[in-house]
Amino acid sequence: MQNNSPIDRIIAVSDKLPFAxxxxxxxxxxxxxxxxxxxxGxxxxxxxxxxEKNVMEK
Structure with a gap:
């Protein structure tokens, strides 16, 4: 079962985001x-x- 809470979604893409x-x-x-x-909320x-919108392609 996958948890799609907002925090989990942020964590899932955090390593692909620009630092700022x-x-x-x-x-x-x-x-x-x-x-x-x-x-x-x-x-x-x-x-x-x-x-998710600001993920950089690696």
Whole structure:
């Protein structure tokens, strides 16, 4: 069974992201979760989609 949570989606592509985008996403995820944001919420889904969209081809 595959877990497609937003955090899992971000982790799956994290090694293929440009450094600046990886850093930006990590900051936003950390800020969101520290402020009590829902790890399955719309904002996290948006960050996962942003990460997936910005994957660099190796």
């Amino acid at each position: 985008i990886h850093f930006y996403i990590c900051q936003k995820v950390e800020q969101w979760l520290k402020s009590g944001g829902d790890p399955q 719309e904002y996290m889904v948006h960050l996962a989609e942003y990460a």
